[in-house]
Amino acid sequence: xxxxxxxxxxxxxxxxLLNQTVVVIDILxxxxxxxxxxxxxxxxxxxxxxxxxxxxxxxxxPRGSIILGGERESKxxxxxxxxxxxxxxxxxxxxxxxLILTTTNGTKAFHLVSSGKEILVGSFFNIGATAKRCLELxxxxxxxxxxxxxxxxxxxxxxxxMLIELITPKWTTHFTLTDASRCAQILYQRFKDxxxxxxxxxxxxxxxxxxxxxxxxxxCAQNDITDIVPExxxxxxxxxxxxxxxxxxxx
Amino acid sequence: xxxxxxxxxxxxxxxxLLNQTVVVIDILxxxxxxxxxxxxxxxxxxxxxxxxxxxxxxxxxPRGSIILGGERESKxxxxxxxxxxxxxxxxxxxxxxxLILTTTNGTKAFHLVSSGKEILVGSFFNIGATAKRCLELxxxxxxxxxxxxxxxxxxxxxxxxMLIELITPKWTTHFTLTDASRCAQILYQRFKDxxxxxxxxxxxxxxxxxxxxxxxxxxCAQNDITDIVPExxxxxxxxxxxxxxxxxxxx
Numbered sequence: 001x002x003x004x005x006x007x008x009x010x011x012x013x014x015x016x017l018l019n020q021t022v023v024v025i026d027i028l029x030x031x032x033x034x035x036x037x038x039x040x041x042x043x044x045x046x047x048x049x050x051x052x053x054x055x056x057x058x059x060x061x062p063r064g065s066i067i068l069g070g071e072r073e074s075k076x077x078x079x080x081x082x083x084x085x086x087x088x089x090x091x092x093x094x095x096x097x098x099l100i101l102t103t104t105n106g107t108k109a110f111h112l113v114s115s116g117k118e119i120l121v122g123s124f125f126n127i128g129a130t131a132k133r134c135l136e137l138x139x140x141x142x143x144x145x146x147x148x149x150x151x152x153x154x155x156x157x158x159x160x161x162m163l164i165e166l167i168t169p170k171w172t173t174h175f176t177l178t179d180a181s182r183c184a185q186i187l188y189q190r191f192k193d194x195x196x197x198x199x200x201x202x203x204x205x206x207x208x209x210x211x212x213x214x215x216x217x218x219x220c221a222q223n224d225i226t227d228i229v230p231e232x233x234x235x236x237x238x239x240x241x242x243x244x245x246x247x248x249x250x251x
Numbered sequence: 252x253x254x255x256x257x258x259x260x261x262x263x264x265x266x267x268l269l270n271q272t273v274v275v276i277d278i279l280x281x282x283x284x285x286x287x288x289x290x291x292x293x294x295x296x297x298x299x300x301x302x303x304x305x306x307x308x309x310x311x312x313p314r315g316s317i318i319l320g321g322e323r324e325s326k327x328x329x330x331x332x333x334x335x336x337x338x339x340x341x342x343x344x345x346x347x348x349x350l351i352l353t354t355t356n357g358t359k360a361f362h363l364v365s366s367g368k369e370i371l372v373g374s375f376f377n378i379g380a381t382a383k384r385c386l387e388l389x390x391x392x393x394x395x396x397x398x399x400x401x402x403x404x405x406x407x408x409x410x411x412x413m414l415i416e417l418i419t420p421k422w423t424t425h426f427t428l429t430d431a432s433r434c435a436q437i438l439y440q441r442f443k444d445x446x447x448x449x450x451x452x453x454x455x456x457x458x459x460x461x462x463x464x465x466x467x468x469x470x471c472a473q474n475d476i477t478d479i480v481p482e483x484x485x486x487x488x489x490x491x492x493x494x495x496x497x498x499x500x501x502x
Contacts, residue, residue, distance in 0.1 A: 007258045007403055152258055154430040179405040179453050183438060190437050202430050 001175040002140050003167065005160045005184045009105070009147035014115040021139045022116035023130060023163060024232070025123065026146035027155045028204050029084050030106020032123045032220045033069070036086035038239055039125070039226035041095030042067070045237040047107035051077055054102040067094060070102035074211050077102070085216050086125075105153075109146040110232045116142070119232040124159055124195070124220060129227040131166035138173065143184070154187070154202040158195065161188025195221040252426040253391050254418065256411045256435045260356070260398035265366040272390045273367035274381060274414060275483070276374065277397035278406045279455050280335050281357020283374045283471045284320070287337035289490055290376070290477035292346030293318070296488040298358035302328055305353040318345055321353035325462050328353070336467050337376075356404075360397035361483045367393070370483040375410055375446070375471060380478040382417035389424065394435070405438070405453040409446065412439025446472040 006012055025031055034045050048054035051072065058068050069082040069089070076083030082093065084103055101107055113119055118137060122130045134141055143163060145156030161184035164177070168185075177185070191198040199205035199217040208216055230237045257263055276282055285296050299305035302323065309319050320333040320340070327334030333344065335354055352358055364370055369388060373381045385392055394414060396407030412435035415428070419436075428436070442449040450456035450468040459467055481488045 008261070010259070010261065148430065151429070152431040152434065154433060157434070178402070179399065179455075180403040182405060182452055183403065183408070183434065186438055186441050187434060190441070201433055204430075
């Protein structure tokens, strides 16, 4: 078994992916939005690569059944219902709805890893449950930070490091950590008592603060507010019914 | 000014490179060999991408004027004079000679960054002098770890982090650190009191130990044994005559 993390979001080897569990992470803010929306009762999420694709998709569904969300340059897209702050995705807006979401980094990442054996949606919101699910699946693991416009992202990698820190003491079969996994784990250890400090140091965190979205940083740094682990399958993100979910359903 | 480090050795944007100082790092062991060989009096080094290329090149030069060095799978190549351990590159073998070198990761890296404004050869052996040279050049900086067969390398990135740690307190103009640079700096801070611990954790370090080359790890972890900063220009690595060199020449 190997635990790896892809520090830069380039396309992974799709043959190797076939046997890997993949965890996609985009803390600021796509996977935080996804986990939050599903914990508040969204039925499913369709990640769209472009704004045009999202606008085309929305036409297929009956009015009222669908929410259109996302951002470009961190701002809500014209004509969309919601932006890319998890705080917007509350029960009143999303319960019982399908969500079409397009963001700069996060939604693209799912398409890059689409041949993974399982593709889980990770964030600090569901980090404990994600670790538990990875342990249940007991497969080679690829953590896939969505990055920052193609570059390394500090906050995504730290979340990946926390996942590694939670998993490794409980992994019962032999496993190895790649150099990249050790890097992520060390970054997490450096910031574990103050995740927000890391968000304030990161380029993307600074940009959100400049745009008046600083409250999202503290919000997205919350750990374990839900135990759902959404999964991307056949182009759609949903919550599979697995024994890892608490009785009574979500969150 | 920006200080960046490329955590994975994919080809950088060559338009941006034109205005950047690049520092190539391959601690285990190509750039350690290069710096060591030049500090012991090698005239110049020609990095060859393949074994075949190295064998072709050697025919061009008079016998006795040239040394052929390098490795595949960490071992000396059949018919070559020297392997890839800096300890082999002593005065008696290299003084007054040209060196043709081919290694798995390091020599390829120079070709990937060949459009850089200046391309410096960095290692722990010359880390202080490399930092000083970067400060003199006072340009956007790209640190380029050669990586481990295309993947992230812990030991190269830690050396990059040390370079950042030495440079940033002395940089007089405004500068920014990318998320990747912060990552490298944090990794260095974690291991600065015990670099060898990091080498023992790294995949490449473990491989060298398994092959009986463990002594190279401690050797390559030595800081500041020379003040030369070799530079790659026109396909050749040499030591330019700059004011940063100590009077009386090398080492």
